[in-house]
Amino acid sequence: MNKVTAKNLKESFENACPVCGSKQQRVFFKLLNVPVHCNVLWPSQEAAQNCPRGDIKLAFCPICSFIVNLEFEPSRLEYIQTYENPLDFSHRFQIYERSLATRLIKRYNLYGKNIIEIGCGKGHFLKLLCQLGNNSGVGFDPAYVDQEKQNEEGKDQVKFIQDFYSERYRNYQGDLIVCRQTLEHIENPQAFLNMLRRVIGNRLDAHVCFEVPNALQTFRKLFVWDIIYEHCSYFTPISLSLIFSLSGFRVCELTEEYEGQFLCIHAAPSNQGILNPDDMQRGEVNQTASDVTSFAATHQRKVEVWRRALKQVESGGQRAVVWGAGSKGVSFLNALKSSQVEYVVDINPNKQGKYVPGTGQQIVPPKFLHDYQPEVIIIMNPIYRFEIRNLTKKLGLAPKFVYA
Secondary structure (H helix, E strand, C coil): CCCCCHHHHHHHHHHCCCCCCCCCCEEEEEEEEEECCCCECECCHHHHHCCCEEEEEEEECCCCCCEEECCCCHHHCCCCCCECCCCCCCHHHHHHHHHHHHHHHHHHCCCCCEEEEECCCCCHHHHHHHHHHCCEEEEECCCCCCCCCCCCCCCCCEEEECCCCCHHHCCCCCCEEEEECCHHHCCCHHHHHHHHHHHHCCCCCCEEEEEEECHHHHHCCCCHHHCCCCCCEECCHHHHHHHHHHCCEEEEEEEEECCCCEEEEEEEECCCCCCCHHHCCHHHHHHHHHHHHCHHHHHHHHHHHHHHHHHHHHHCCCCEEEECCCHHHHHHHHHHCCCCEEEEECCCCCCCCCECCCCCCEEECHHHHHHHCCCEEEECCHHHHHHHHHHHHHCCCCCEEEEC
């Protein structure tokens, strides 16, 4: 295979869809000068405001409904130990992860088996799979931080490699290969899946489970703050199924998870025929085409509505905070470029005290609100609404909650 560079990859994207090969891609949305990292936070406001930036130019394929950022340059990103995106500080997310791990163990009879996780982050989910099923695991992630000294339990069951997963690690074989919230960051997802299929080889009893953000939530249900530079690929159910099929996998099941925010695909290596793009569900593809056609105007209207709302809060002598310093919160604040919000609340202690890339708001713990007394709390992800309401109630607060 020829070496893929940022330049020729970008040119190939502009000429053909990286999933189905169609040359009918069309640009429908642009967002300029955004932080290239939402999950790398900064030690000072000045550093945060001067963070590296890039452009987003989204193109839609009307054949398979895949969406790609044509301006994506992988060399601009650096996934190192300061990359901080775990969600498992949330009790709501912990419930989901435990449920998913339990279902995977039962589905694939993962008891005393070998598991590989690609893009394992801090390793929490892999440790959970190994502990619940007495399995052995190997996790790959350049941003992994060694925490063995803090957590001795189960350390003999797992091994972590601070590197991107690649063909050089083909000697590590898993009964299940898990990859969650990672494929959307990979500049050529089909080349990556082709590589993974080669590594699996003739082990047709192996299975893979991938989880990605659900593009239908972003472009149909208007979760517009999910558009970030780090995500070069946006998968609909159809494009996700097709890319796995074209890469030599048989799609066993595809489900929506976490109140529809994630897509979870279960697949197995196959030597049989593959799906044809012509066999795609045209009605669903056409609906997505309609969604993206109106998206740019809808995004702009949503930004303007929020700018007016924050100005009203300020003119009324009130204070507002954003709850959630993840990608949604960073995207929201950078889109509005508003000075009305001074602080962002996050329960992750590793984010607290740092500053939001691009706009420079300080990230504070929930207890900060006891003295700050905001009248308005903007919740970035409504799935955490009950958790947030309970925390603020314990702090003796009675703010107005609004959902971004």
